[in-house]
């Protein structure tokens with residue numbers, strides 16, 4: 269693996285507001301190798317999307333910067349495709365045309381018409397959306413729109429795939445299918461991935477490293493957890509695996525003990541509740557997913 273393929277160094281950002289400027293991120297340093305799969309995890313509002321947008325070139329850091337393969341990132345580019353937290357399809361284009369737009373941008377002059385069609389259909393099949401090629405975004409469900417957004421990004425074969433809670437809005441079966449597809453694609457193509465997630469199991473299953481962020485304002489990287497699990501990874505086998513469960517406990521401990529949800533802290537302070545570490549032995553279904561409602 270090439271060290272320092274993607275180098276995020278000294279990144280901080282301040283947003284202007286009506287009152288004092290709001291400092292969202294501070295002193296973020298992360299070196300990512302080519303082909304590495306990184307998950308970003310942290311409570312709602314800590315600055316995960318902001319950091320991803322800086323890497324995408326959509327937002328400018330106030331301090332520090334991002335270097336990809338020796339070149340400074342200062343604008344968006346097809347080498348860094350983004351799956352947004354909320355889908356971002358062109359509403360006047362069909363499912364097929366939305367993917368086609370991206371494919372044309374990247375493969376113009378490299379693939380002929382037939383090859384482009386085959387490639388677009390291949391990527392839509394991957395996310396099980398081949399049945400809806402002629403539909404407009406308004407005619408499909410939210411989860412389906414998200415799947416088209418994922419197909420569009422995969423079809424661009426970007427050097428770096430930036431995914432903001434890509435599977436958050438999907439049902440459990442589709443989510444599992446897409447997680448497995450993403451692992452297969454990444455093993456084959458070797459793209460570098462940064463994915464934001466609130467799902468602890470998802471982070472452990474997919475990642476080489478999990479980057480855990482502290483609560484904002486002035487959020488930064490709290491801990492980086494290396495996931496020492498062999499690939500290919502099998503979700504069923506790992507469910508019983510001691511290493512897997514140890515890693516997941518480490519993430520839960522960071523989120524619920526070391527970086528307690530700021531909203532919970534505020535509520536507890538208002539109620540005069542004594543500060544103590546929360547029990548980590550809550551039922552798995554509720555603890556596993558740091559849901560938006562809980563985190564917001």
Ligand SMILES: Nc1ncnc2c1ncn2[C@@H]1O[C@H](COP(=O)(O)OP(=O)(O)OP(=O)(O)O)[C@@H](O)[C@H]1O
Nearest residue numbers: 283284290292311312313314315316317318319484
């Ligand atoms: N353009 C902006 N102007 C002012 N404040 C902003 C702006 N964009 C983001 N923020 C603030 O920066 C902080 C980080 O926001 P961000 O969207 O990055 O959080 P997040 O970690 O992605 O949250 P979530 O998990 O809910 O998606 C928040 O407090 C947010 O209100």
Ligand SMILES: [Mg+2]
Nearest residue numbers: 316317318353
């Ligand atoms: Mg976000």
